[in-house]
Amino acid sequence: MSRPTVAFFELASCEGCQLQVANLGEELLAILDRIDLVEFRELLTERPDGPLDIAFVEGSVVNAECEARLHAIRQRSELLIAYGSCATIGGVNAMANGRPISEIQAEVYGDQAERFAAARVRPLHQLVPVDYFIHGCPIYPDELIKVLKAALAHLPYNIPDYAVCVECLLNENVCMYEKKVTCLGPVTRAGCNAWCINNGNVCYGCRGLVSNPNRAGAEAVLSRYHLDSRLIANKMLMYNGALEPTDE
Amino acid sequence: MSGVLLYKSELCGLIHFLVADQTVIAPVPLTHGQFKFAAVTTLEEIALDAIPTLLPPKKYFLPPQESLLQYDTTQGEKMQAEVAIEETVLFGLHTCDLAGIQCLDMVFADRPKDLHYMIRKQHFTLIGLECNDYCDSSANCAMLFNHLPKGGYDLFLTDLGDYYFVDINTHKGDLLVEKSGLFVPVTPAAQDNLQKLRQIKTKRFKSEIPIRYQDIKPLFEASFESNVWTDIGAKCLACGNCTNACPTCYCFDIVDEPEFDLTRGKRLRIWDSCQHENFARIAGGENFRKERGDRQRHRYNRKFHYPMERYKQIFCTGCGRCSRTCMARIDLKETFNALIEECR
Numbered sequence: 001m002s003r004p005t006v007a008f009f010e011l012a013s014c015e016g017c018q019l020q021v022a023n024l025g026e027e028l029l030a031i032l033d034r035i036d037l038v039e040f041r042e043l044l045t046e047r048p049d050g051p052l053d054i055a056f057v058e059g060s061v062v063n064a065e066c067e068a069r070l071h072a073i074r075q076r077s078e079l080l081i082a083y084g085s086c087a088t089i090g091g092v093n094a095m096a097n098g099r100p101i102s103e104i105q106a107e108v109y110g111d112q113a114e115r116f117a118a119a120r121v122r123p124l125h126q127l128v129p130v131d132y133f134i135h136g137c138p139i140y141p142d143e144l145i146k147v148l149k150a151a152l153a154h155l156p157y158n159i160p161d162y163a164v165c166v167e168c169l170l171n172e173n174v175c176m177y178e179k180k181v182t183c184l185g186p187v188t189r190a191g192c193n194a195w196c197i198n199n200g201n202v203c204y205g206c207r208g209l210v211s212n213p214n215r216a217g218a219e220a221v222l223s224r225y226h227l228d229s230r231l232i233a234n235k236m237l238m239y240n241g242a243l244e245p246t247d248e
Numbered sequence: 249m250s251g252v253l254l255y256k257s258e259l260c261g262l263i264h265f266l267v268a269d270q271t272v273i274a275p276v277p278l279t280h281g282q283f284k285f286a287a288v289t290t291l292e293e294i295a296l297d298a299i300p301t302l303l304p305p306k307k308y309f310l311p312p313q314e315s316l317l318q319y320d321t322t323q324g325e326k327m328q329a330e331v332a333i334e335e336t337v338l339f340g341l342h343t344c345d346l347a348g349i350q351c352l353d354m355v356f357a358d359r360p361k362d363l364h365y366m367i368r369k370q371h372f373t374l375i376g377l378e379c380n381d382y383c384d385s386s387a388n389c390a391m392l393f394n395h396l397p398k399g400g401y402d403l404f405l406t407d408l409g410d411y412y413f414v415d416i417n418t419h420k421g422d423l424l425v426e427k428s429g430l431f432v433p434v435t436p437a438a439q440d441n442l443q444k445l446r447q448i449k450t451k452r453f454k455s456e457i458p459i460r461y462q463d464i465k466p467l468f469e470a471s472f473e474s475n476v477w478t479d480i481g482a483k484c485l486a487c488g489n490c491t492n493a494c495p496t497c498y499c500f501d502i503v504d505e506p507e508f509d510l511t512r513g514k515r516l517r518i519w520d521s522c523q524h525e526n527f528a529r530i531a532g533g534e535n536f537r538k539e540r541g542d543r544q545r546h547r548y549n550r551k552f553h554y555p556m557e558r559y560k561q562i563f564c565t566g567c568g569r570c571s572r573t574c575m576a577r578i579d580l581k582e583t584f585n586a587l588i589e590e591c592r
Binding site: 030031033034146149152153161162163165166169170172174175177178179186187210211212213214216217218220221224 | 278279280282284301302303312482483484485486487488489492493505506508509510519521524525526540573575576577
């Protein structure tokens, strides 16, 4: 079987998801046996310009330059995989969407603001067709492997459409709300095996909302724990600021 | 069968005897008054006063994820079934959990028989432990008569002060008693104390919901269109914790997980939940239980109505886990009371 040509790209992001891939360890050797890796900024210096079978794209679209680059990648590649929260839901970059762009530009760049063009932060699927999504900040390595296998086999990958609570209970964690700590697990889609909570942290909602979340029900739960729903909404916007009504 | 006594000073020795050649699983404490079943090697690790654990013991008979078979498409359609097993003792099972295991036994022995479950089950030794009093207010065991032992164990321990009264229910249990050499014969006083405890328990444990066992199924038949389900649906976050925590929920999905060569791989069975949005979604996008309220109604009927038709058995054990784990506070007893109130 010929090995498919695969490249990793980054738009506006920390490239932490690329590092997650680089840190896969022995699994990475099994992956490299199966693919022809031609571009990967954190690991390779080559920048070839040929056609691709699979393009992994990290990062969100924050300006015209990103947008042009994304369209060029899409044109080159048979499959496009959005990986990491920035690419799949906008991620932390999209916190900027809550304020006027000019105000943020002025705050960050001062009197040089006009030299740094910026636009509304968008995840990839709001601009180009995306074949697979790997959510998470950073991506969960097990899920990356599942998606890559699905892509190699040209099979669909079904992202779990239930709350992180499911995987959290399977790990038999004591509920964060029992500990009087706010956690976004109840409205965030699973697939990370409750990674953060297993390690003593709370869920920050980096994988985006479950489809059709029960907003009123969630608010009732929050009020029972005397939590202000604005506090939760604010927490939710840390990753989900680029959410469009059609994304749900 | 017969009974023997185990002095509490020998309990440590019993655990020591058991861990010598098998895995021993027992309730261990977590924080915030919670417990889970986990492997132990000493008595000190075990919580003898545990309330029902976060996940029920079904996680051992029906693991959240298990490989059913390995396939290799280079060899035609060659498949090799597999069951991962090891000799295991489950210690400290309360009567509610024993009832749950008996329900699962019934389902998986039903045709088509589930050989993975049945093979695995043979490698377990079950040691029960009686609850002398309620664990907490979420439990509804007495309405289902599950506060008393009804079999399903190899050995069953009842705390009678200085010693445990031990009921031997199987040949496996008998062999364990004989080989360990830690048990002593029953005395008339011990028999007496057991009877006294059971009398005290009839006073402590009262049906938690004002309904007779035989009236439960008719209640659910009559309340299918009830507004109670709409109300519950408005609260439900559809997280599925109620079904994962339920000792008798067994719905699962099957997925193939290939190796990187895409020709070999495993067929996995993973837990599923009727509470999830996509559970009843079918080809063409139709979803025949789209509303959360419909899904909760389904869950309740799968406990109190449908199994009565198929197995003449209610599939709620009264452990209270669904109520305890629910963030939205959908409470089994409250649901019953609302249904009873409406049907009055």
